[in-house]
Amino acid sequence: MKALVLSSSPRRNGNSALLAEAVSEGLAEAGHEAEFVFADDFLHGFLRDCRKCRKPDGECSIEDGFRSVFLDRYLPADGFIAATPIYWYGSSAQLKAFFDRTFCYYAASYPGSAEVIQAMQGKRIGLVLSSEETFPMVSGAVICQIQEFSRYTHSDFVGVVHGYGNARGDVLRDPGEPMKAARRFGMEFFTRHTSDYQIDTVRSGRVWG
């Protein structure tokens, strides 16, 4: 399987990037193809008003690398893992911009929107977080966002790895051992059990075995 790992902190050697690298290593160890990208390398602007800035041929006119990462790496991937620090109880602006900018390609005014909408569906999605604070709801907003994105795109939200730290490398000393969890998350990413039942879902009373 193919996975795209997006590291969206401006700190390339920061805590969320370390965790994201460990997820990548786990994916590779399990025999998957893992591509690791830094948001700052290809995302150089926010979504604008498409009516004003879309080119006459329907292409987005924002001249950065988002088009190629989104079309050539995100859409063909079977899985997507987003890594972000908690910033003001939300995600980094880079990660938010990544999701916002997908609009340029699934909006009806983009000539290939039908194919894009098709390819945005059915992925496995994971979330990697780092934060200074440890209280559970520090990550609530980001988890809700990714869960809703997954639901909206008919994707499976596989889970979250959360490391605690502030200074670069702090997650390496987190007694909860998030680096180990991240590696294991990568290894199990395409096989880990996920569920999101509805009242009429046919199921056995047991989760395991």
Ligand SMILES: Cc1cc2nc3c(=O)[nH]c(=O)nc-3n(C[C@H](O)[C@H](O)[C@H](O)COP(=O)(O)O)c2cc1C
């Ligand atoms: C602008 C900014 C906002 C932050 N907001 C929070 C916050 O709301 N809660 C928290 O626990 N940590 C917050 N932090 C701390 C970071 O989440 C923490 O340092 C994290 O480990 C950074 O990850 P990184 O090394 O991948 O960039 C903030 C840091 C910055 C720079």
